[in-house]
Amino acid sequence: SGGAQGQAPEIQIHAKELLYTRERLNGILAKHTKQPLDVIEKDTDRDYFMSAEEALKYGIVDKIIEKR
Known part of the structure; x- marks a missing residue:
């Protein structure tokens, strides 16, 4: 989260x-995950x-890299 202060x-x-x-x-997320933009925005x-x-x-x- 971002915090802003001032006037x-x-x-x-x-x-x-x-x-x-x-x-x-x-x-960027939508492009690389192939998820629709509205799904990305909601998530x-x-x-x-x-x-x-x-x-x-x-x-x-x-x-996913499995532990040996």
Whole structure:
């Protein structure tokens, strides 16, 4: 989470930058995971935890390395 402090204009600048960064990251995730953008937006709106198997199915990881 990001914290902004200061006068209203500074907070607005931080909020705008945060939204821009979030849009870019969501686009990158959608491109590389092949998940629809609306799914990525929903899943990144709040903390979203998944197992290694779920991450593989989602497309975030390429493979799971098993312990020897």
